[in-house]
Amino acid sequence: MTARGLEHMEIGAGRTWRRFRRRRGGLVGLGVVVILLLTAFFAPLIAGNVPIVCRYQGRWSAPAIVETFRRVPVVGQWISPSKPFGLPSVDAKSHLSQEDVVFWPLIPFGPTETSSDSLRPPSSVHWFGTDRIGRDLASRMVHGTTVSMTVGFVAMGIATLIGLSIGGWAGYAGGWVDALFSRLIEVVTCFPVLFLILSVTVWLEPSIVNVMVIIGLTRWTSIARFTRGEFLRLREQEFVLAARASGAGPFRIAVRHLLPNAIAPALVTITFGVAQAILLEAALSWLGFGVQQPNPSWGNILRSAYVQLRWSPHMVYPPCAAIFLAVLAYNLVGDALRDAIDPRTETRTV
């Protein structure tokens, strides 16, 4: 049993990728995910009222590029904005004249930049039209991608950390520790996340950080369950006994021997979890408990579109399509990953 049970583990990342590649749905999903992540990271270069590169009064600068890296967490806070057009609040358009060299982003409007062109339908200037206070919808969609991807990854990052620790601990220790953590997993699985967040925002400011933390604190249960199961199965394997015989302590066994062999099923759950988190953030922002105006998010764009639905239906389509596409893409990747990791589903090749 031991040899056969581990057969699919032995193959490693290379073989998994080869099997993943054979699934068209997964590849399309992966392509969309990559595009979404690139969009999220390089949003200031795609849409914004900050020039990518410009020469103003004889000096060259690249404010949008600086801005892109300024948004990287932790590292970003040590980078100062490029002068004089580094901040979206500075109206670069009115300062730059014909003589200055300027490369604008593809969509030359800031996500919070208002204009008198309100509720315009899609045109060659405003690709997706404008909203009630004249903000460019395309620009808001691009910057909303950053919010959705960040929420998806940070929330699931927190969930993964908790899920792997608790599931791993329960599975490795067994006995009453396992019983205790298993009950905890069952209780947290039953939490209605949406209402939990609603109640929390009664005390705390509704903010994107709170949303991420609460999703992370409640969505770890399936990761924990999978990890626990894998740890329970693996801890009886002879290579774990061999490590114990060599004098390895519990931490080393868990991290070096069990985790690398247990991560595959958790990875699938994490991928599905990102899709769930994106959907949850959209729902919360739609209700007004997530990202606050004027900052854009797919959820709150959809909210303002909903208010204007009767008169300006054009605003509804972009956020709906984006949410649908993102959730579908992550689910396709998760599906293909599950099939690629588990050779027993080999029979079906899409």
Add this chain to the structure above:
Amino acid sequence: MTDAKRETSPKAEAPLLSIRDLKTHFPIRKGVFSRVDGHLRAVDGVSLDIASGRTFGLVGESGCGKTTLGRTILRLTPATSGSVVFDGSDVLSLSSSEMRKLRRDMQIVFQDPAGSLNPRMTVGSIVAEPLVIHRVARGARLRARTMELLERVGLNADDRLRYPHEFSGGQRQRIGIARAIALNPKFIVCDEPVSALDVSIQSQIINLLSDLRASNGLSYLFIAHNLAVVRHFCDDIAVMYLGKIVEQAPADRIFDSARHPYTRALLSAVPEPDPTRKRSRIVLEGEVPSAISPPTGCSFHTRCPFATDRCRAEIPALEPKTGLTNNHRVACHHADELLQFPTNDDAPTTSLSATL
């Protein structure tokens, strides 16, 4: 192989490993509240000594507790009672940090060469792990030592960068052996190291273990379910049945003058290469009884052709018998009577029970 049969008396010095009345019982739990519903007596009162430099063979059917015994000695499975003294220290009562130190001297080679190697680690890091844990070497010295170990067991130094699944069963077992000898232990439990291998590979692995014994002065507890494998490799052999040792003697004595009916049955199952030689084949009736509710008295009485009322009531002690050397001990009430019956091939092809 003759180098193994050293003439040193095992009583000359204190044994390297000394086990007294060791018991390992696993609780059987049932129901919602995990009520303990009985015990599986995997190892049920085993005593044995292994002198330094000697190889002790442990033979028995699947499920007789020999693997559990090996693991209990290394404290990989908690013991229920009894004592294990290794090199002067009581293994079962050491603190975990003292135990970790002791693990440098006692190692194990597993039966399943695929399952005992972490599929996600390179061969090099598998072999080097004990050295890393015990902080024996690091950096370039660690790499050199790893390469040396791989070459010592007959693999290439370059193999350290590959993964276990790229190797054959015999090569994987060599990797397992390299890991076991990494810390220069004094004693290795070989838990059926060749049972999962092709016959042609088995002798290579046995030869490797034999070389290491000679060069490193190792002692082995060699577990097998096949007497033929242990015959030339071990100094002493014990036969285990249902968690107990039923017969124990120097290797030659087991083959020449086995006294316990179970040992004789096992011996008669060893394949005979010469088809012209006639021999008696003892086929045991029935199944091995459950270790959860072992039979009363002698645990072998349910399948023994010589069983009497005494066997059903009284547990036989493992003790020397008349007509046997002092270091040959048998746990059978009727061992003395069985003296008259030939074990060897000269006997006509009659069933043993018919002669009685």
